[in-house]
Amino acid sequence: EVQLVESGGGWVQPGGSLRLSCAASGFTFNNYWMSWVRQGPGRGLEWVAHIKEDGSEKHYVDSVKGRITVSRDNAKNSVFLQMNSLRAEDTAVYYCVRINSRVSDKWGQGTLVTVSS
Protein backbone atom coordinates (compact mmCIF):
# COMPACT_ATOMS: atom_id res chain seq x y z
CA GLU A 1 0.00 0.00 0.00
CA VAL A 2 1.30 3.42 -0.95
CA GLN A 3 1.79 5.67 2.06
CA LEU A 4 2.95 9.27 2.25
CA VAL A 5 3.40 10.65 5.74
CA GLU A 6 4.19 14.33 6.24
CA SER A 7 5.76 15.85 9.31
CA GLY A 8 7.38 19.08 10.43
CA GLY A 9 4.43 21.45 10.35
CA GLY A 10 3.70 23.86 13.16
CA TRP A 11 3.53 27.48 14.15
CA VAL A 12 6.19 29.95 13.07
CA GLN A 13 6.49 33.71 13.14
CA PRO A 14 6.63 35.74 9.92
CA GLY A 15 10.15 35.63 8.52
CA GLY A 16 10.85 32.30 10.15
CA SER A 17 11.71 28.91 8.68
CA LEU A 18 10.33 25.39 8.71
CA ARG A 19 11.38 22.13 7.08
CA LEU A 20 8.66 19.71 6.08
CA SER A 21 9.42 16.04 5.54
CA CYS A 22 7.51 13.32 3.74
CA ALA A 23 8.27 9.65 4.28
CA ALA A 24 7.17 7.43 1.41
CA SER A 25 6.55 3.70 1.43
CA GLY A 26 4.82 1.02 -0.58
CA PHE A 27 6.33 1.91 -3.96
CA THR A 28 9.69 2.34 -5.68
CA PHE A 29 10.31 5.92 -4.60
CA ASN A 30 13.11 6.74 -7.03
CA ASN A 31 10.88 5.95 -10.01
CA TYR A 32 8.54 8.86 -9.38
CA TRP A 33 8.48 12.63 -9.48
CA MET A 34 7.19 14.03 -6.21
CA SER A 35 5.30 17.21 -5.44
CA TRP A 36 4.01 19.48 -2.71
CA VAL A 37 0.54 21.01 -2.90
CA ARG A 38 -0.92 23.36 -0.29
CA GLN A 39 -4.37 24.48 0.77
CA GLY A 40 -4.92 27.64 2.75
CA PRO A 41 -7.73 27.75 5.33
CA GLY A 42 -11.06 27.63 3.52
CA ARG A 43 -9.29 27.91 0.18
CA GLY A 44 -8.62 25.78 -2.86
CA LEU A 45 -5.62 23.72 -3.85
CA GLU A 46 -2.35 25.39 -4.89
CA TRP A 47 0.56 23.54 -6.46
CA VAL A 48 3.86 24.49 -4.79
CA ALA A 49 6.70 22.43 -6.27
CA HIS A 50 7.75 19.38 -8.25
CA ILE A 51 11.00 17.41 -8.10
CA LYS A 52 12.21 14.87 -10.62
CA GLU A 53 13.03 11.24 -9.75
CA ASP A 54 16.74 11.93 -9.30
CA GLY A 55 16.37 15.47 -7.98
CA SER A 56 17.98 16.99 -11.08
CA GLU A 57 14.94 19.04 -12.09
CA LYS A 58 12.74 21.19 -9.90
CA HIS A 59 9.82 23.53 -10.57
CA TYR A 60 8.12 26.04 -8.30
CA VAL A 61 5.10 28.31 -8.26
CA ASP A 62 6.24 31.93 -8.62
CA SER A 63 5.00 32.97 -5.17
CA VAL A 64 7.54 30.72 -3.41
CA LYS A 65 10.57 31.04 -5.70
CA GLY A 66 13.66 32.07 -3.76
CA ARG A 67 12.06 31.21 -0.41
CA ILE A 68 11.13 27.56 -0.65
CA THR A 69 13.30 24.65 -1.81
CA VAL A 70 12.24 21.10 -2.57
CA SER A 71 14.72 18.25 -2.20
CA ARG A 72 14.71 14.48 -1.84
CA ASP A 73 16.79 11.65 -0.39
CA ASN A 74 16.13 8.52 -2.40
CA ALA A 75 18.16 6.41 0.03
CA LYS A 76 15.66 7.34 2.74
CA ASN A 77 12.55 7.41 0.53
CA SER A 78 11.90 10.96 1.62
CA VAL A 79 11.09 14.33 0.11
CA PHE A 80 11.51 17.65 1.86
CA LEU A 81 10.31 21.24 1.66
CA GLN A 82 12.60 23.84 3.18
CA MET A 83 10.59 27.00 3.75
CA ASN A 84 12.33 30.26 4.60
CA SER A 85 11.17 33.86 4.95
CA LEU A 86 7.69 32.62 5.68
CA ARG A 87 4.71 34.92 5.26
CA ALA A 88 1.17 34.85 6.59
CA GLU A 89 -0.04 33.82 3.16
CA ASP A 90 2.03 30.62 3.40
CA THR A 91 -0.34 29.42 6.13
CA ALA A 92 -1.84 26.20 4.78
CA VAL A 93 -2.06 22.46 4.97
CA TYR A 94 0.85 21.11 2.95
CA TYR A 95 0.32 17.82 1.13
CA CYS A 96 3.05 15.51 -0.12
CA VAL A 97 2.00 14.05 -3.45
CA ARG A 98 3.25 11.33 -5.76
CA ILE A 99 3.27 12.20 -9.45
CA ASN A 100 2.35 9.46 -11.91
CA SER A 101 2.22 10.30 -15.62
CA ARG A 102 1.96 13.99 -14.67
CA VAL A 103 -1.02 13.60 -12.34
CA SER A 104 -1.17 13.58 -8.53
CA ASP A 105 -2.24 10.03 -7.93
CA LYS A 106 -1.38 9.58 -4.23
CA TRP A 107 -1.63 12.16 -1.44
CA GLY A 108 -0.45 12.25 2.14
CA GLN A 109 -2.75 13.35 4.94
CA GLY A 110 -1.17 16.80 5.10
CA THR A 111 0.68 18.84 7.71
CA LEU A 112 -0.48 22.26 8.91
CA VAL A 113 1.83 25.26 8.74
CA THR A 114 0.68 28.40 10.56
CA VAL A 115 2.59 31.65 10.04
CA SER A 116 1.49 34.24 12.57
CA SER A 117 2.89 36.67 15.08
Next chain:
Amino acid sequence: DIQLTQSPSFLSASVGDRVTIACRASQGISSYLAWYQQKPGKAPNFLIYAASTLQSGVPSRFSGSGSGTEFTLTISSLQPEDFATYYCQQVDSYPVTFGQGTRLEIK
Protein backbone atom coordinates in the same frame (compact mmCIF):
# COMPACT_ATOMS: atom_id res chain seq x y z
CA ASP B 1 0.03 30.87 -16.53
CA ILE B 2 -2.96 28.76 -17.53
CA GLN B 3 -6.09 29.70 -15.61
CA LEU B 4 -8.80 27.12 -14.95
CA THR B 5 -12.34 28.33 -14.29
CA GLN B 6 -14.86 25.89 -12.89
CA SER B 7 -18.61 26.35 -13.06
CA PRO B 8 -20.65 26.38 -11.06
CA SER B 9 -18.70 27.14 -7.87
CA PHE B 10 -21.56 25.74 -5.81
CA LEU B 11 -24.08 23.08 -6.75
CA SER B 12 -27.01 21.76 -4.78
CA ALA B 13 -28.44 18.40 -5.91
CA SER B 14 -30.28 15.33 -4.69
CA VAL B 15 -29.32 11.68 -4.47
CA GLY B 16 -29.95 10.10 -7.86
CA ASP B 17 -29.48 13.34 -9.82
CA ARG B 18 -27.17 13.64 -12.79
CA VAL B 19 -24.75 16.54 -12.39
CA THR B 20 -22.15 18.12 -14.61
CA ILE B 21 -19.26 20.35 -13.59
CA ALA B 22 -17.45 22.39 -16.21
CA CYS B 23 -13.79 23.39 -16.31
CA ARG B 24 -12.56 25.94 -18.83
CA ALA B 25 -8.86 26.53 -19.52
CA SER B 26 -7.53 29.95 -20.55
CA GLN B 27 -5.58 28.30 -23.35
CA GLY B 28 -5.48 24.89 -24.98
CA ILE B 29 -4.16 22.05 -22.86
CA SER B 30 -4.92 19.12 -25.15
CA SER B 31 -6.17 16.40 -22.78
CA TYR B 32 -3.79 17.18 -19.91
CA LEU B 33 -6.55 17.55 -17.36
CA ALA B 34 -7.27 15.67 -14.14
CA TRP B 35 -10.15 15.71 -11.67
CA TYR B 36 -10.03 15.30 -7.89
CA GLN B 37 -12.62 14.89 -5.15
CA GLN B 38 -12.06 16.30 -1.67
CA LYS B 39 -14.14 15.75 1.43
CA PRO B 40 -13.89 18.08 4.46
CA GLY B 41 -10.74 17.54 6.49
CA LYS B 42 -9.37 14.96 4.06
CA ALA B 43 -6.74 14.91 1.33
CA PRO B 44 -7.96 15.04 -2.26
CA ASN B 45 -8.77 11.79 -4.01
CA PHE B 46 -7.67 11.29 -7.62
CA LEU B 47 -10.58 10.48 -9.96
CA ILE B 48 -9.80 11.04 -13.64
CA TYR B 49 -6.72 11.67 -15.79
CA ALA B 50 -6.18 12.53 -19.44
CA ALA B 51 -9.55 14.28 -19.28
CA SER B 52 -11.61 11.11 -19.58
CA THR B 53 -9.77 8.08 -18.15
CA LEU B 54 -11.11 6.81 -14.86
CA GLN B 55 -8.55 5.96 -12.21
CA SER B 56 -8.73 2.34 -11.08
CA GLY B 57 -11.35 1.84 -8.39
CA VAL B 58 -13.37 4.96 -9.19
CA PRO B 59 -17.06 4.14 -9.69
CA SER B 60 -18.30 4.12 -13.27
CA ARG B 61 -20.95 6.75 -12.48
CA PHE B 62 -18.08 9.25 -12.79
CA SER B 63 -17.03 10.29 -16.28
CA GLY B 64 -14.97 13.02 -17.85
CA SER B 65 -14.86 14.53 -21.28
CA GLY B 66 -13.37 17.34 -23.31
CA SER B 67 -10.14 18.51 -24.84
CA GLY B 68 -8.48 21.79 -25.68
CA THR B 69 -10.12 24.35 -23.41
CA GLU B 70 -13.49 22.87 -22.45
CA PHE B 71 -13.87 19.94 -20.05
CA THR B 72 -16.64 18.38 -18.00
CA LEU B 73 -16.98 16.01 -15.07
CA THR B 74 -20.30 14.17 -14.92
CA ILE B 75 -21.75 12.08 -12.13
CA SER B 76 -24.56 10.05 -13.64
CA SER B 77 -26.50 9.23 -10.46
CA LEU B 78 -25.42 10.98 -7.29
CA GLN B 79 -24.74 8.84 -4.26
CA PRO B 80 -24.55 10.14 -0.67
CA GLU B 81 -20.77 9.68 -0.63
CA ASP B 82 -20.35 11.94 -3.70
CA PHE B 83 -21.16 15.14 -1.85
CA ALA B 84 -17.79 16.84 -1.74
CA THR B 85 -15.71 19.52 -3.46
CA TYR B 86 -14.33 18.77 -6.92
CA TYR B 87 -11.24 20.30 -8.51
CA CYS B 88 -9.87 20.20 -12.02
CA GLN B 89 -6.10 20.45 -12.59
CA GLN B 90 -4.10 21.13 -15.72
CA VAL B 91 -0.79 19.30 -16.14
CA ASP B 92 0.04 20.60 -19.61
CA SER B 93 2.63 23.12 -18.50
CA TYR B 94 4.20 24.77 -15.49
CA PRO B 95 2.99 26.20 -13.25
CA VAL B 96 0.55 23.38 -12.62
CA THR B 97 -2.79 24.98 -11.76
CA PHE B 98 -6.10 23.96 -10.23
CA GLY B 99 -9.59 25.27 -10.73
CA GLN B 100 -11.14 27.10 -7.80
CA GLY B 101 -13.31 24.13 -6.90
CA THR B 102 -16.99 23.18 -7.14
CA ARG B 103 -18.74 22.42 -3.87
CA LEU B 104 -21.47 19.82 -4.35
CA GLU B 105 -24.02 19.77 -1.54
CA ILE B 106 -27.15 17.82 -0.77
CA LYS B 107 -30.40 19.60 -1.62
